[in-house]
Amino acid sequence: MQEIQTAITQLVQELFSIQTDVELTRPDEQFGDYSTNVAMKLSKQLGKNPREIAEMLAEKIRTESGAVVADVSVAGPGFLNLTLTEAALAAALSVQPAKSLAGKKWLVEYSDPNPFKPLHAGHLYTTLVGDTIARLVEHAGAETIRLNYGGDVGRHVGISMWAIVQFLGGEHPEKLADIPEAERPTWLGKRYVEGTAVFEEDEAARPEIIATNKRVYQLHAENDHESPFAQIYWTCRKWSYDYFATLYEQLQVVPFTRMIPESEITEEGIRTVREHTAGDPLNTTGSGVYVRSDDSDAVVFRGEQTDESLHTRVFINSEGIPTYEAKEVGLILEKWRAYQFDTSVVITANEQEQYMRVVLASIAKFAPEPAQRTRHLNHGIVKLQGGVKMSSRKGNVVTALEILSAAREAGEATGTNPSEETILAAVKYAFARNRIGSDIAYDPKESIALEGNSGPYLQYAHARARSILAKASEQKEVGLSGLEADERSLLRKITEYTEVIERATNELMPHHICTYLYELAQKFNQFYEHNRVIGSGEREAVRLQLVRTYADTLKNGLGLLGIAAPERM
């Protein structure tokens, strides 16, 4: 593809003395293998009819590129449609996706669950998105660091700790042992919901909760593991991390390189913010990136003074407690200190988009490199059928683990007894096939669909091919030539793979892979329907080769989505 692009660019240069970008697209199969609208783009500049330009180029291509291009035609308003020779098409199979990120260090932060809170459907989604993005950049050759950041300090923890102590009737860590292991995550979730209700409705209790929150920060500052309060905290925190590990294990995502609890970067965040706060005793830099609020002791960044589309946000509140913003400052600086990354991708739900822009704009003023190299990728939220938003604060959540168990149940109900691999394929594919950024309308029934445009369809289309290969008596390497129409059509689709992977990687948009793999599998199923492989006489060797290449391609693509490609199902 690259060669054709370059060749046409040169032809344009020779014929018209114009330097232009030639875009090649994959048109409808009936039009050929590649297509370009370059003639139409040049039309105005040259003052010529686009068809005339296209004809001139076509003539040149016919005489000069016979080894690669078998047929050129001019169509419609001036499209140049190219059909490759069999040899060129077959040669395209050996092209691997470019290692475009070789030598680069990429950080990918995702999942980001908060201890003391339940894992809801959104966590499942964001974990899967991150896992796929990380697989993509790693596949493109980057040294890939997978980070998982979580709020083990912050108001939600204060709220939970307050409710936990209430439930235990005081600071009695020994009573935690009474809670059965299997119920711990749910138990913690309930305490959080109770605490939130009190915090929102009971003004008298609010100062107590705020004080509890401060004690959590204090406990970290003093490295306290001994006091009864600290024992409760560390025990419950561990319960949460164990619970997260359960989800990751069930999802079979690639293990994280490092978990970064907020408590680890809080101090650096506060210190950095204060060092850049006008009038702060700790200000050693003389900079006034952050300022004291006019009406309280809060430390804020006045985003609108940098860019009208930004707004003011609080980094340290009037209680002296760092908000998410100050912690994010600490996190980004810690990432930079520890890894000196080329690119750092942070994956969150899109409700945090504005917030992240403000934080990055502030950091850019004193640490431009990490700020500029940080990319915020926001995805949509998971909505229940009917558009109801889930909120862990209100307790109306579908948890991440419930989605998996619901998928298993629905799988059983189909009577096909799908394996865990297939259940996971269904769930992962259902989320992955949507473009990152738009909301996901989650329908528990449809997400586990075992037919149509789904993960199990792809696995089935793979297993079918492997089954043929397993039955073949011998497989030898043969050249792909003298192809019949159906064979060529399948080959043509397979050769799109590298282009799709490169596009998905460049755009960080894995859903392109889903779209493609589904089309590829469809192509195979169509081929399968109309053509025998084993026992097809002289065609057998070529068809086996084609089926093997197809199956390998499908398996690789599924791998990038974290979906298994079983031999049988």
Place this chain on the structure above:
RNA sequence: GCGCCCGUAGCUCAGUGGAUUAGAGUACUUGGCUUCGAACCAAGGGGUCGCAGGUUCGAGUCCUGCCGGGCGUACCA
């Protein structure tokens, strides 16, 4: 009010580096298993691409306005 995002078939979504006839899945109707796996394949109906202007030889795609929805908009994350 301001900022960002979204509006494509009944439903769920691709297509958004402008371009050849707007595509899938699902649902509905129907046909195909003595033939390498029917979790499959094939056929049919179903769309003023939110509305209105504009740019262009050409707009689902770019620009403007409007309508509808989501998120954010100072001490939550």
